[in-house]
Amino acid sequence: MEWFLANSEQVFSLAAQHLVLAILPMVFGVLIAVPLAQVARQNRGLRSVVLTASSLLYTIPSLALFIILPTVLGTRILDPVNVVVALTIYAVALLVRATLDAFDSVDEDLRQAAVAMGFKPFARFLQIDLPLSLPVLFAGLRVVSVSNISLVSVAALLGIGNLGMLFTSGLQRDFVTEVVVGIIAILILALLMDAVLVLLERLLTPWTRAAGSSTASGADSGAGQEKTGPAAAALRLSDAQTSGGAS
Amino acid sequence: MSSVVTETIAWLTDPANWSGSAGIPVRLAEHLLYTGLVMVIATAIAVPIGLYVGHTGRGRVAAVAVAGALRALPTLGLLTLFVLLAGIGLMPPIWALVILTVPPLLAGTYAGIASVDRNVVDAARAMGMTELQVLFRAEFPNALPVMYGGFRTGVLQAIATVSVVAYINLGGLGRYLFDGLVLSDFPQMLGGSLLIAGLAIAVDLVLALIQRLFLSQGASTQPNRSQQAAVDLTDPVPAGTAVQGGTS
Numbered sequence: 427m428e429w430f431l432a433n434s435e436q437v438f439s440l441a442a443q444h445l446v447l448a449i450l451p452m453v454f455g456v457l458i459a460v461p462l463a464q465v466a467r468q469n470r471g472l473r474s475v476v477l478t479a480s481s482l483l484y485t486i487p488s489l490a491l492f493i494i495l496p497t498v499l500g501t502r503i504l505d506p507v508n509v510v511v512a513l514t515i516y517a518v519a520l521l522v523r524a525t526l527d528a529f530d531s532v533d534e535d536l537r538q539a540a541v542a543m544g545f546k547p548f549a550r551f552l553q554i555d556l557p558l559s560l561p562v563l564f565a566g567l568r569v570v571s572v573s574n575i576s577l578v579s580v581a582a583l584l585g586i587g588n589l590g591m592l593f594t595s596g597l598q599r600d601f602v603t604e605v606v607v608g609i610i611a612i613l614i615l616a617l618l619m620d621a622v623l624v625l626l627e628r629l630l631t632p633w634t635r636a637a638g639s640s641t642a643s644g645a646d647s648g649a650g651q652e653k654t655g656p657a658a659a660a661l662r663l664s665d666a667q668t669s670g671g672a673s
Numbered sequence: 674m675s676s677v678v679t680e681t682i683a684w685l686t687d688p689a690n691w692s693g694s695a696g697i698p699v700r701l702a703e704h705l706l707y708t709g710l711v712m713v714i715a716t717a718i719a720v721p722i723g724l725y726v727g728h729t730g731r732g733r734v735a736a737v738a739v740a741g742a743l744r745a746l747p748t749l750g751l752l753t754l755f756v757l758l759a760g761i762g763l764m765p766p767i768w769a770l771v772i773l774t775v776p777p778l779l780a781g782t783y784a785g786i787a788s789v790d791r792n793v794v795d796a797a798r799a800m801g802m803t804e805l806q807v808l809f810r811a812e813f814p815n816a817l818p819v820m821y822g823g824f825r826t827g828v829l830q831a832i833a834t835v836s837v838v839a840y841i842n843l844g845g846l847g848r849y850l851f852d853g854l855v856l857s858d859f860p861q862m863l864g865g866s867l868l869i870a871g872l873a874i875a876v877d878l879v880l881a882l883i884q885r886l887f888l889s890q891g892a893s894t895q896p897n898r899s900q901q902a903a904v905d906l907t908d909p910v911p912a913g914t915a916v917q918g919g920t921s
Contacts, residue, residue, distance in 0.1 A: 485873045487833030490866035493850060497677055497863055572745050579747040583840055584854065593753040597841070602757045609750040616745040 429603045441611055444588040448574040450510050452567060455517025463525035464551060480519035488512060488577045492584060509581045517570045524566035528559030561634065564627040571619045575612060680860035697868065703844035704872065708831045710767055715774040715827060723782025728808050736783055740776040748773055748834050756841050766838045773834055774827045781823015785816030818888050825880045829873060836869050846872065
């Protein structure tokens with residue numbers, strides 16, 4: 427505790443670097459995975475290529491990827507860009523699968539109803555498919571967030587600044603406190619990120635909370651019924667993900 | 674960049690790197706040995722707990738919470754902590770790896786057992802099976818595909834984490850990364866990384882092949898099949914064959 431108070435400034439700045447290295451890949455991951463899943467959904471051949479490639483890339487251990495990437499990208503080994511790209515690859519690999527599953531499980535009736543109502547393909551994607559797959563996307567993002575925050579610390583072995591530095595320097599100086607502070611700081615970061623994601627999901631998917639009340643009154647009015655469909659579908663999706671994610 | 678590639682190819686094909694106690698075959702064997710040791714210990718811990726929690730439903734919340742919290746633990750932090758507290762040697766890092774490998778195994782086992790069709794379990798019980806028979810002859814065979822999924826994740830995670838162990842004076846393919854880092858010998862680092870990536874992909878392919886050859890009858894992943902199994906079980910004659918067939 428004393429050590430932490432004396433060095434809190436350093437810990438906080440490492441934590442900030444850590445957060446940046448963990449969050450950027452999540453943002454890039456979503457930006458790449460969602461369009462990729464949408465394109466892969468419409469093309470069988472591409473779909474199997476995307477799924478195979480993503481599971482293949484996902485099997486490559488992070489430390490190895492941190493070292494292979496500089497050769498591919500032409501960056502220096504100490505460049506934090508390597509870490510961001512490596513973690514983005516993992517994020518895309520995980521999210522593309524989850525998003526494809528989510529798109530697949532959007533109720534076909536809903537999609538046809540949207541077509542009948544005159545939704546153009548792009549509007550349908552933005553207003554029907556995407557919102558309904560948000561619960562699954564967020565479930566995937568929460569997994570990515572936890573694993574990213576843990577994986578970033580491995581990059582410290584190569585000398586890239588983040589909370590993992592506390593582990594390497596703690597080991598070199600035979601100083602347990604520093605390592606313990608590092609572990610606790612990383613756990614706190616993981617918890618905070620998870621809480622932020624849960625909050626964000628609640629804000630973006632208000633209908634999942636209305637599910638309980640709207641199913642009861644669903645038959646009463648047309649508007650109510652409209653809500654029931656997506657809500658029920660979203661609930662199904664989140665159920666599907668919890669069982670899938672656990673396996 | 675191309676010079677790095679040719680130098681790496683030269684490193685990988687240099688006969689000197691394929692013999693001796695620091696040669697690639699020895700490092701590969703060490704890597705697989707550590708991974709195997711971790712998997713044996715982690716399986717011995719996670720599977721019984723997972724079976725118990727999945728079968729009885731007791732401690733479900735605790736198991737899920739513990740598995741989730743363990744997942745958030747940073748690999749490197751745990752490794753350094755164990756080494757600082759217990760000293761350098763084979764076992765401290767291995768125990769750290771075991772702690773990191775238990776969550777996917779535990780989650781897979783628990784989720785596998787919990788996902789077995791309740792009708793199958795009730796039918797097995799109604800046929801007069803004892804609780805242990807229900808667990809090992811009805812639930813276990815049906816849960817096997819999901820459990821195996823957890824095992825696969827665990828193996829890959831162990832292979833990845835074992836490469837970090839070289840940082841703490843142990844062997845394995847990770848040695849090339851850290852030796853290369855100290856010597857600024859980038860071809861050696863890249864060669865080692867390619868070997869690790871190749872090993873992970875090869876092991877995953879073998880595990881996938883095993884799954885396809887021996888575990889394709891996945892009742893829990895195919896709802897129609899599990900309903901079929903339930904129907905089979907209610908009929909006493911095929912039930913025996915179905916259950917025993919699954920155990921083998």
